[in-house]
Amino acid sequence: xxxxxxxxxxxxxxxxxxxxxxxxxxxxxxxxxxxxxxxxxxxxxxxxxxxxxxxxxxxxxxxxxxxxxxxxxxxxxxxxxxxxxxxxxxxxxxxxxxxxxxxxxxxxxxxxxxxxxxxxxxxxxxxxxxxxxxxxxxxxxxxxxxxxxxxxxxxxxxxxxxxxxxxxxxxxxxxxxxxxxxxxxxxxxxxxxxxxxxxxxxxxxxxxxxxxxxx
Numbered sequence: 001x002x003x004x005x006x007x008x009x010x011x012x013x014x015x016x017x018x019x020x021x022x023x024x025x026x027x028x029x030x031x032x033x034x035x036x037x038x039x040x041x042x043x044x045x046x047x048x049x050x051x052x053x054x055x056x057x058x059x060x061x062x063x064x065x066x067x068x069x070x071x072x073x074x075x076x077x078x079x080x081x082x083x084x085x086x087x088x089x090x091x092x093x094x095x096x097x098x099x100x101x102x103x104x105x106x107x108x109x110x111x112x113x114x115x116x117x118x119x120x121x122x123x124x125x126x127x128x129x130x131x132x133x134x135x136x137x138x139x140x141x142x143x144x145x146x147x148x149x150x151x152x153x154x155x156x157x158x159x160x161x162x163x164x165x166x167x168x169x170x171x172x173x174x175x176x177x178x179x180x181x182x183x184x185x186x187x188x189x190x191x192x193x194x195x196x197x198x199x200x201x202x203x204x205x206x207x208x209x210x211x212x213x214x215x
Contacts, residue, residue, distance in 0.1 A: 048101050077155075150166065
């Protein structure tokens, strides 16, 4: 069985999304700036059906993570930005079109039941209504020896951290300030987890920090 890991981009002032998120601006005002470092990379572009791209230390870290992942867990807002019954969600098909970039099982935490959606490229979306432990159990079964990626957003990350279910946290810290939005570690008790720093890799556009959870 692989690790359960949180892997997410964050601003210098601790935000993983800007304020006023909407269907037109799903990461909130300024939130897209957190991910500008990854867009030119070869591994990112390949996963999104594009050619070319940069190969450097940042690309090696992204490629490593993609190769390790066997399943993904995310929240409803990360999937569609919506809430409430699916029939009322104007983005119920998700953000990624008919061929999402995951290529593996994805488990979406929600309060509203829905049948599994099978997409192109090996992506399936399974909607889990009975909590984070159930989603993790299903994701681990699907991932086998590979890692389970807890992709976000902040609320989902906090739930897994508080529950002691994470093995690893990888932060990609962008040199920007958002000033408002969703903080990743808001309200986390000081004794939620002990951590050891495993790796620090810096480049002009981002600093990658990887921590191991100590139990």
